[in-house]
Amino acid sequence: MLYVLLAVFLLLLIVGPQWWIKSVMRKYNQPRDDIKGTGGEFALHLLTRLGLHDDVQVEPTDAGDHYDPEHKAVRLSPAFFQQRSLAAMVIAAHEVGHAIQDQENHALFSQRGRIVRLAQVFQTVAPIALAISPVLLVLTKSPALSGLTLLIAVGSVVVMTLVHLITLPVEIDASFQKAMPLLEQGHYFTDPADYAAARTLLKAAAMTYVAQSLFSLLNVAYWLRLLRR
Secondary structure, three states, X not given: OHHHHHHHHHHHHHHHHHHHHHHHHHHHOOOOOOOOOOHHHHHHHHHHHHOOOOOOEEEEOOOOOEEEOOOOEEEEOHHHHOOOOHHHHHHHHHHHHHHHHHHOOOHHHHHHHHHHHHHHHHHHHHHHHHHHHHHHHHHXXXXXXXXXXXXXXXXXXXXHHHHHHHHHHHHHHHHHHHHHHHHHHOXXXXXXXXXXXXXXXXXXXXXXXXXXXXXXXXXXHHHHHHHHO
């Protein structure tokens, strides 16, 4: 029974926030006549207002909304890049928030970039190590190799957990210390309910990172328990 409850909890942890954010995005991504520009145009407007338009590009992407610190680009999915909606404005402001972090050399933002690169190395090495481990064990008869492979796998999980744990405060800062002040100081909405809706959108997005962090911690606990056996 305990395992069933744990499985249900993990399912809710993964699916719940994703369902919520999709529901919220669908609600607030409806086109509105009172919104004068698309998400892409609003992102460019914010960058111009901040004096970053010469350094940071605004581009459409099919790889999900994100800010690329290497190529200095705010990238928005077509659903937001081309849409005149509240959600498009909020997501654009959030990604511009990351551009501000980059410009300000935000400590955790920079640290996350380094850890992400390390995680990419582990994600490349770990599957190879797991694949060849049985062959090496047969050839060398050395249990130590299996232990080393397990350590690499655990290392990969730990590094990804660090990425998620650092990502959470970075995303919260981009949302509530960067994006919301940009929206409020710019007086872009005449209806106070729109600012409340913007906060709801940002909270929904933040919950996905909370869920990822919790799931990663549970994953680390599982692997550490496996190592102790």
